[in-house]
Amino acid sequence: MQRRRSFRRLIAAVPPILKALYLGAFLDAVVGTVRWLVIIALFMLACAMIYRIAPSRTSARWRWIVPGAIAAGIIWLIASVAFSAYVENFDAYNATFGSLGAVAALLMWFWLSAYAICMGAELNSQLELFTTQDTTIDGPAKPGQRGAYVADHIENPETAVGPTPQAEEVTKPQLLERITPSRLP
Template identity: 30%
Template structure:
């Protein structure tokens, strides 16, 4: 008989770092970082080009809002890359088509790697044939990319909405200040939803709510802590600029993505440990 829900959390949490080491999770984080780059940049490119067709001003605002969340020098680098895409008027439809295809293929590859990692964590052999796995992975990839775009839209629209409400309610700059504080819990919720969607590519214990929800919350919280800590580190020390020069922004972005995927995998590993503590089968 398994213990109460809360009793298993601390033992599972203590075993998580050791299990991550034994399962070579840092290698999976590196592979996920590779596919995340291949998926994230085309997704942002498609979003920027689509906004550019509707309203160039909205596209500029979207770029600013998204890159504000990138750590250190990587925000300026990413901003320059995305802004340069707005000038590609003659090839916009070609870029939209190739960007969408590239984003979907890379997102599917990302989820396939994450699925293998989840099966290893849960000690559950993946017996499904590629033909049975492919439709689920493609569908999940479409949901994941859609959620990323929706998250960007929430960040884009919520700021002006808060400012408008502040003017209507005569709150002045108070509304903007309140939103600058409230956006982090909102971001935490969005990340937690994304995490739970990714967890659902794994074996049945990873998809159960009582395991996946605590793991998803842990992954989202770790991601926020890692992002804030790494941003503070790059801002205070600034050693990447001296070491890598003009490549500093790209290097910082890659390291941040690797740390983000490591946080995500830590939440997944905690889910696996929680499943074992409760005696759930795969």
């Protein structure tokens, strides 16, 4: 409880102290830069956690997750800045969508963010695919003995979804005959 009060007092005390020091434009530039650096670092950390926890596999080592997280952060930053400039200079959003223009812009930004996350994950996947080292935390194993496969690998083709050799060949008229009642009421 005491820590909360101290933190609240610190939060309440910092703005008046900074205002009294009057650092002006320099402080604004520092705060703006630090804010973006913290946002990018948190985004990269979130991507790294997604890349480590989300796949249904043995957890990968952090050194194999970091390149994709960094790439996703850089792609996200570039996409966010470019999209922000686009939205600021494109006045037709309001004319086209009316009051829903902000919702449309937000959905497009979500799509760009998801795309950046997927590109970072794909980079990690390709880096791991072409490595000769074991990338999981279970212990080293020789390539080919790790049991590692890419996502589109079908382990047992016999149980895969799709036509089987036992499936009968049905023609279009036969199919229509099966689903169309012979007599109408």
